[in-house]
Every structure is written in structure tokens, then in C-alpha cells.
Amino acid sequence: MTTMALGKAINAGLRCAMESDPKVVLMGEDIGKLGGVFRVTEGLQQEFGEQRVIDTPLAESGIIGTAVGMAMRGYRPVCEIQFDGFAYPAFDQIVSQVAKLHNRTKGDVKMPMTIRIPYGGGIGAVEHHSESPEAYFAHTAGLRVVTCSNAADGHLMIRQAIASEDPVIFFEPKRRYWEKGEVDEQASLESAPLHRARVVVAGTDVTIATYGPLVSTALAAASVAAEEGISLEVIDLRTLSPIDFDSLEASVGRTGRLVVAHEASVFLGVGAEIAARISERCFFRLEAPVLRIGGFSVPYPPAKLEDAFLPDADRILDAVDRSLAI
């Protein structure tokens, strides 16, 4: 076990993957000498050379489109999109090519590509640097979508994503890059399935389902609630496509109440699918409607407003209160 910040853990996971498979190549803007604007690829070009850590021209569609070709040639590209808001120029290549090629060719062409996207707000950035576009990708058949919330998962999940024969959109909660945690660098790829949610804190009154940057927030809320005698069960979803409904259902079976939280707009966000499905699966077990909190249906605001925009522990607790009031 080593103590590492999330960003460093992903860096170490990338190194691990590159060491164990020479076909793994990294592609992106400023990922070489600079090591990426968040330094997640720091040192890797120096270690593995310019052929395996490729600074590309400034063009996201170009990055993903050429990575498709590299994958067809037998490589295992790991693309970095510098910020969430810059995934959109590559949207066509992602949804029409990356997601569909395996199915189009009946499995003849594999697409073992990982697309790393630092996402979410909370770092006081300018426009387009704080988006939470996960629902777009989760709604797209053919992609897998996951997100880590802590250093151990960062290390393990990035390796699993790269090892997957399918394309994986790998969301990294940028505002948690500097949060430290214990990492077992020797953890085997099988130590925890990529597509399994995790109960981070067990509880009995209300289940809080969340992921990525808000897991820490939910844990904070759980602590406060505990002081008030309310027992929250916090679930880190970890995987958004597929979603681990079995774990959710099991938890709601215990608590009877569910609050889903994410930074993305609530309207048609991942929480909508969870609320829809859990409302169906647990129709006779839910004691209150599934409540959702998250981003408003407005563009991500300027930095001075992001504290108001982002769900915090208070908003989670308010939803808990509303749930318990029914």
C-alpha cells in the first residue's frame, strides 16, 4: 500500500499498463513533455518515448479518429481529452465509430480504446472546463462508461479500462486529483470488477447513490447525518454504463429510500435512469420517491457561481430530509 493522490495514482496505473503491454500508446494534447495540464501523464514520455506517448496536433476528432485506426492496427490507444468540454469536437468519432465498429463488423474489429476525460467542476475554471457530459456517452450503445472517485480506484480502474476489449470512457473527477488515498499497486485486475458499484458506507435510513467528484461530498453528508442520528448508506456507482442496478436494488431493499446526486443536469442525467429503473424494480419497496439532486438545467456557470451550482453536503442532506419526510 502506498499513499497517493488520485492524479498520481492514475499516472502510476498508466505506467503499469504500459509496462505490461507494449501495444498501449497514449495520445493527446500536451501529454508529452508537459505531462498533461493536470500532470497525469507526467514522466511517461520520458520513460516510454515519443512513439508511445504521442503529443498530437490540437484536434480532438483527429485524436479519436486516428486512435480508431491505431486500434485497428492492433494498438491499445489511451486518449486524453484535455477537458470535458473538448470531447464534443470528437463526438462524432466517438458515437458513430468508436462505439459502433465492433458491432458493425460483427466482432471482426475490436476497439480496445480508453478515452480519459477529466470532468466536472469545482476548480474555478473558465467556460467549457467544468462539464459533466457522462449521460451523452452512457446513452450511447457500444461504449462503457466508468468513473473513479479515489486513488485506489484510479489506479485499478484505469488498468482495467485499458485491458478491456471494449471502448471505455474513463471520467476522472478533476477536482479530486489532489485527494490522497491508499493504493495497492499490486492489486490484480480481478480484485474488484470494473462494472460493480461499491457501498462505501453502510447505512439503514436512506441510500445516497453518487459517483466521481460527489462521493467525497456524500461521505461528508453521511458524517453530518450520523451526528443527527440519520444513517446514510453511500454508494459509489463507479460504472455508469452499465449501471450496477443489482447493488442499488439491494441497498434500496434495505433502506427504502434513495437519493441520487451528480453534477450533471438532473434533466436526463444518469440519475433519471436510476430513478426510472429503481422506481420500477422497487415499486412496492420504496417508501418515498427517488429524489435527484444535481446540476440545474442551465449552462455551467462562471466560477463565482459554482458553489451555488454544485450539489454540496447541504443539498444532499436537504434531499435526505425531504425523503424522510414522506
Place this chain on the structure above:
Amino acid sequence: MTTMALGKAINAGLRCAMESDPKVVLMGEDIGKLGGVFRVTEGLQQEFGEQRVIDTPLAESGIIGTAVGMAMRGYRPVCEIQFDGFAYPAFDQIVSQVAKLHNRTKGDVKMPMTIRIPYGGGIGAVEHHSESPEAYFAHTAGLRVVTCSNAADGHLMIRQAIASEDPVIFFEPKRRYWEKGEVDEQASLESAPLHRARVVVAGTDVTIATYGPLVSTALAAASVAAEEGISLEVIDLRTLSPIDFDSLEASVGRTGRLVVAHEASVFLGVGAEIAARISERCFFRLEAPVLRIGGFSVPYPPAKLEDAFLPDADRILDAVDRSLAI
């Protein structure tokens, strides 16, 4: 009242809008001499000239991006995306520019743009010609998303969309272009609000909420059900962002049961938001969970499989049965 096919009705609506406002310009691929691959713009270039019906280079991001500039200059661009699957190259311009410019500039810059997208399957087309991408756009704050299901709405709603000061994604159910209906060409823009759902058939047992191409399908299902003594209420949603939850809630208040149907993948499709919100709003009134039918979480299949893929009256009736069985 004139009897017209949906495609012709939209054509007539476009002509109307162009006659009444010289700032309305059409832009797209093959919309001039050819009149569009579905002939929806037929005759308009001849009538209004090449300055107002602009055949653009083959580049969707270019179409939307230059339309943004035209709108900033005071024009009211109506862009045609030739087929649903070709909206993705323009995704960045749509979600990061079209959707955000008004908010970014605190209202200084208006974006009265209409983006027409023939969508959905059922015409035996090749890949990328049968997509239902509405959830991507409905999840995007700053856009309005609507879809017509019949000729009268085609004529009215396209004029309303063009008249809107906000950007509107206008989805046209391509397989219904040839379905005829009565159109009141004199109907005023205020005759029915753009963002209101419509109860097409009133019923008492189960509410079917759907839109676009599946409205006809739901009506067929309602007829069959009626013969079996089951009374379905069919709601044509018409608007997907915003969604008219009040009308839905009122209907579910009457029936206690809701089935949502669309061609898009169920997982994180528009039905997810409806199920989530109606489950919340009608928590104590629902007699069965909201059921959703729609596309599977697979890429749109080749033509020979689309009958299997697309929800039909049987699948709606099966869901009705399942709902009533609870």
C-alpha cells in the same frame, strides 16, 4: 383546411416563415435544386433565390457554425441536417455554442436558430440514417427540442420554431413524411403552444406517452386495445425540452398507469426522465410502475432487423398488459 403529407406541410410551413420574415434563411446540403433528399425544401430556392436557400459545402459543423454567425448578424437560420446520424459532426457547435451563447452573453446575443433533423428508423436505410439522438439534445441546457408527428403540427410547429428567439432542435419523423393529414395553413402561431403535449385519444386505463414516429403506432395500439375493452389514453408529447409534465401528470392522475415509448435506446432515453419525474410526482397515484419500451441498448440494426428493433403496436400492448397485470 388542406390535406397534405407531413413533408409537404413542413415545406409549406417553411415557405410561410420565409414569406413573413426576410431574415429567415435556409442552409444545408442539397436543399437547393434538389430540394433536400426528402424534398422538404422543394421549390424554395427557386422561389426565394440562392441567397436565402443556401446549398452549403458538405460539412455539418460548418453549417451550424456559420449559422451561428448569421444569427449574430441578425438572420434567422434554419439548418437542415440531412440525416440524424450526421448531426454528430456538428455536436460541438450545437452544445457549446448554439446552446450557450445567449446565456454566455447574458442575453446580448440571441440565437434564433432552427435545426431541422429528419430522425428515426423504419425506412430501410443504411447505417447512420435511422438514429434517434433526441436525448443528447434534450439533456443540453439552452436548447429547445420538439418533434412533430403529423402534418398539422409539422406546419405549425416549424413556424413556431423559426419564430422562437431560442434555438430549437426540430425533429422530423422521416418515416411519416408521406402520411397525410389536414392542415390549417392559416393557423396562427398562438393557436397551440409549441411546448404543450396533446392528448390525441382520451382513455381511462393506461396512458401511453410517445412522440414523433410512434404516435401513429400508439394510435394503432389504442384501436386494438379498444377492441379488447382496454381504454388507452395516447399522449403526443410534441416537446422534449421542456417536457410538458403537467399534461402527463394530469393523464396519469386519470389512469394511474403509464407506458412511455420511443425509438431511442430506453437506457437514458427521454422515457427515463419521464419515468423518474412521474414516479416522483405521482408516487401515491401510480398503480403500477412506469414502463418504458423503446430501442435496445444496441446500435441501430441493419434494415432487415429494424422491424424487430422498432417498438410496434404489439410491444406497446404487451407493456399495457404488463402494467395492467400489476
Place this chain on the structure above:
Amino acid sequence: MTTVMARPDVPANPVPTPGQVDAQGLTPDQDLVQLIGPDGRRTSGSPFAALVADIGPEELRSIYRDLVVVRRIDAEATALQRQGQLGLWAPLLGQEAAQVGSARALGADDFVFASYREHGVAYCRGVDPTMMMRFWRGSTQSGWNPYEFGMTTPAIVVGSQALHATGYAMGIQHDGASSAAVAYFGDGATSQGDLSEAFGFAATFLAPVVFFCQNNQWAISEPVHLQSHLAIAKRGEGFGIPSIRVDGNDVLAVCAVTRHALARAYSGQGPTLIEAVTFRMGPHTTSDDPSRYRAPAEEEEWKAKDPLARVRALLEAEGLIDAAYLEQVTTSADETARSLRSGCIGTVEPLPMSLFDQVYAEPHPLIEEERASYAAYLERLEDQSS
């Protein structure tokens, strides 16, 4: 705070506009690489002639046979579409030389990234025409295994495949291999951002990729000048990609320039852009009606430049044609047509439950859940109707 200055009078253009310069230079017959004259004589003046000097009588006859067979595949497929056996077809009529000429230059380990019209290329890569039909019939989204033939199945999103070719070429380069990727696309595709990004990546990394543009003058109803006032070949130069304009209806010239481009790729000199000037003699697809947007005169003009007639004239001029050979050619075409027709009609259609196959390479619970619930639904449906 400064305000803007008054506008001064501006003297005459001090810099030349490339548009002006090129408009002169680019009358078709001037810069086109051409190796078979309209009279059917091989020319030897061009520096490219040496590149196909090895193509002797036998190969010429086999090329002509390919051209005829490919045209026949096209005609048969069009007929099958009219008869409801195919959902759609994108005819290559008129572009046979551009396709056969370039495809015959390729090595077995080169990899083709095609658009949707390269039936002639596919034929030369060894794809059975029956396989080609499957996609257009609507039975599958592919038709063959790309790795088996070194060629992708149809790419429908215009321009998308150019980036794939470039990336594949980067992979070739990383492997230290000496082969090339070839991206086929149309004149319309050059307007797409993806094409330009592909040019950019290829130039930056000196990737061994050949960009092969069939400028068939039309993108559905849009004439090529809507995409570019200049020759398409000029487009590559601004990215630092050497570009060649070739008579796309001259099968030898096309073969020669493709060999040149491949040689550059094999030897580490990077990408080349080829503009093959040709004409789509038929509709865009079987759904299209060109009479709505182009004049019969244009079609007549190009009929006179028919790529098959040119080779036939050459064969005749060189005395390489006789009744036995022509019969062979006809038999080849007839047999291919017969086989593709029966293959097409006999297609085994996919079963509904195959919807859920190969969406992912690894297990996926949502797919399994949907598969199971759909199977259950089909059973209920069966129960009801029985």
C-alpha cells in the same frame, strides 16, 4: 482609449491570389497525369510512364476484364435494387478506372479505408461481390472481415474513414513496417473537418497514407465547385502533402500515380494526396434523380470519356483484342453477375435475437437483460398468436 482609424484607400493587390494563379493552371487536360491518350495510344512523355512500363499485354487484358466485370457488378446490383432485392445501391458507373487502377497498385499488406462506393476496389481486393450485396440489402452493417481483405466495409459518415486510415498508417509506422493505408473519399468529403484533420495528422507524423480522392464532380446534387474553387489536389499542398492530379478515367495513369504515392509511403516519405478526376455517370444512389440538378449535356460530355472505352481502344490499337478474349471477358462478367445475384437472393437473413450480438466484446449486463426480456416477449407473442 483609442478608437479605430479611418479606412485608407488601398492600392491594387500587392499579393497574388492563389485562386487567380490556379484558375489558369487548372484547365483539366493541362495538369492531369494521363498515360492513355483519347486515341487509345500509350504516351511515354510523362515521368509517370515508367511506373507502369511493366504492365504488358496480359496485364492490360486482365485490367480490361476487371473493368468490365466491375461495371457488370454495378449494373447487376442496380437491377437487384430495382427488383427490391437490395435496399439501396451506390453505383460506381464511370469510376471503374479510378478504382481498378488504384486498387491494382496496392500490395496485399496495404489496407484500404473505403467510403461506400468502392465496389471496384473491393473486387480487386478479392471481396466476393455477394459479400458486397449484404450491406446494401440491409442484412448486415458490414459484409466481410476487413482483416481478411485488407479493406474496411462501407463507411457512411462522409470523411470519417480518412482519420482511421491515418491512424492505421501511424500504426504501420510504429511497427516499422513497409506498407501503407489508403483512404478513399469523394470530392464532397474534402469539406469535412475530419478530412483536414487527417491531412494535418498525416503531415505532422509523415504517416504512410495515400489520400485517394475520386473527384466525380458531384456530391449528391452539389457540384464540386461548391466544395472548392480550386482543384482538390491543391488542398493537400497547404498541409505540406504532395499532391497529384490524375485523369481518373485513365486506368494506367491512376495505377502509376498510386504506385508513386505508395512508394513514397513505403519509403518513409509520408502522405500523398491523389485527385482522380472522374465522373459519376449514374445517380448518387438508386434513390437519387440526377435530372433534378444536372444537365444531360454534362453527362454526354463525360460519356465520351468512358474509362472502359479508353482501354478498349488501347487494346485494339495494340492488337490485343480478339473474339475469344472478348468472349472470355463476357463470360467472366456473366458468371460474376449470376453468382452475385443468386448469392444475394439466397442471403440468410439475421434473426431478431441477433440484435444483441457483438455489441460488446465482453459481457454486458444490460445487453443480457434486454436479450432475456426480448426473448420472453417473443415467447409471449408466440403464445398469444397460437
Place this chain on the structure above:
Amino acid sequence: MTTVMARPDVPANPVPTPGQVDAQGLTPDQDLVQLIGPDGRRTSGSPFAALVADIGPEELRSIYRDLVVVRRIDAEATALQRQGQLGLWAPLLGQEAAQVGSARALGADDFVFASYREHGVAYCRGVDPTMMMRFWRGSTQSGWNPYEFGMTTPAIVVGSQALHATGYAMGIQHDGASSAAVAYFGDGATSQGDLSEAFGFAATFLAPVVFFCQNNQWAISEPVHLQSHLAIAKRGEGFGIPSIRVDGNDVLAVCAVTRHALARAYSGQGPTLIEAVTFRMGPHTTSDDPSRYRAPAEEEEWKAKDPLARVRALLEAEGLIDAAYLEQVTTSADETARSLRSGCIGTVEPLPMSLFDQVYAEPHPLIEEERASYAAYLERLEDQSS
């Protein structure tokens, strides 16, 4: 079915590669338009000299004042960022001449579509520096009304604004007006598909747009040769867009070529691409650390080409400088800095409930619902804490 042919030997390159050709031609000092020599003397040999012949002593002094003021704005903003008053700042240090020279060529009815670094252009358009701070402070996504100054607020998605400029120019054309749109962007932006699509649309429609590329040698950590082996100016030519390469640190040369490009636009001759060769002397933004990726020597080399020093040398050479003038300049800069600092620190921050404002131009029920429920939540929160 035909199989592929053997690879023939290929003779030496029969076509020149543009890369080879251009590599010779493009050593910086050869094709750059330059009107102020390194010695501070105005040159008259260039055909562009006539375009700025009207710029006399007074205007030269005002230009120098602008350059100094703009540099001061930049320094003050960098300081404000260090002090936590701004969230971020993208310094223009080194690019003052490219910005002031081009902006001063613009007419009041021209419209600027900027990236995020054009503080100097904004200043010349009359934007109060305090307004510029609002965006970088994080108080707003804009900062001023684009229509008031004929200039958009920062565009963060690299390259996106070039299409907007092109569309706006198409609108100018449709209006029959005689003005132009000007798109500012960086060397890195030229790799984006949107840039190429903008070139394509502008060329096809002969739109009155000036593409103004500040090639500051770097896109964050990526040197310009990763975007293009050739001069950026070459990129336009393949689209049929006349292109000019100018010394971006020579304020008069930049002004002259911009006037030329505008004159072309005004008179219906269509788009022009200008590559202003300059250098980003500072970090990409205040978050960046250039020492990680570039050598101090490069920075030193460009320090010697400082755009302000050049004009100062000119003023000195022409005897236009004295203590009173210099004091005026310093006072101007000091006052601007003082005012922007106090303006920035005194910013009235937006209230939480403003989140829901101006998302749409017309009423939207979901927004109203969220606005109401958020207001109710804030009230509950208040109740709890009180």
C-alpha cells in the same frame, strides 16, 4: 478475381513535394512582410508600405502608447491573478504589435471574433479593461456586449469562432454591406476541423472575412511544427484563400496587411489569411509553466525582437520621443492599470439566483421550476442556520 500486383521499383520522385519547396522559401526573414527594420527605420521597398504611408508622427506616438498600455494591462492582470483576484489570465506578452496593429486597421462596423488572448484587440475596440477582467475573475462568461464594441467576448473552444466569423461575413454579404468579420486564432487552432471548414465556407462563398492567425510558436506546450511543417500561411492557399505572412512584431506591417485584407473583403474579393509571426513571451496562462517544455534560449532570442522596442526605436530614429511624451505614456498606463485594478477588485459578484437568468430568451417551465425549488431550498437552509 484479381489479386494485387507485385510492387515495381519506383523511380525518383517525379513530382516535387511542397514540403521541400517550402522549406527553402520559408526562413523567417525572407517572406515576412516587414515595414520597420530591426534598426527602427521604416522601409519603403515593400508594396505594403503604401498602405500605411498615412500613418504619421501623431499616430505613431499613439500606437506606441497603445502598445505600452496594453502591455501594462497584461502585467496588471497577471499580478491580479497572482493575488487571487482573477482565477486565470492568458497573457498576451509579446503579441502586442500583432494585436494593436491589426485592430487599428479595423473599421467601426467590422466585427471581431476573438479567441481568449486578444486583450490588445479588445482595448483598441474600446472595451474597458475592467470589463475584460470580469471573465477571468470568474464573475461572468462574457464581460461586455459584443454588439457595443463589434467584438465577441472570449471563445474558449479552440477554433470555434472562425466559423462564426465566416457566417457573420456571409451575413454582411447578404446585407450588401461593405464591412468585414475578422477571426483571431492561434497556430494551434489551425489543426481543428472547424478552422478548415471555415476556410472552405469562406472560399466557396467569397465571404468578407479576414482570418488572422497569431502564430506565437506555441499551443500550450506544443511547438508550431506539430501543427504544421509549413508556414501557417500556406494552409489558406489550398483552399483558394490568398495568404500573407507578416512579421507579427512589426506593428506597421501588421496594420498594412490587415488593411489590405480588409480592402479585399470590402470590395467583394473574399477572404484572406494573415499569419502574424510572433511569440508568446509568457506562459500559456497563469497556470502554465513554460520552463517544462521550452528552452530559455528561445525566449531570449525573441526578447531581442520585442515589438515595443521596435516602435520605440522607430520613434527615436524619427525623433518623435521626448520626456513629456514618455511621461504621458507612463501616466496613461498607470491610470489604466489603477482603474482596472480597482474595477476588478470592486466587481459586484453575481447572486446565486442569477444562475437561472437568460438561459433562454423566452420563458421555459423547467427553468422556472428549478428556480423556484432552489429558492425554496435556500430559504430552508437559511431557516435551519438561523
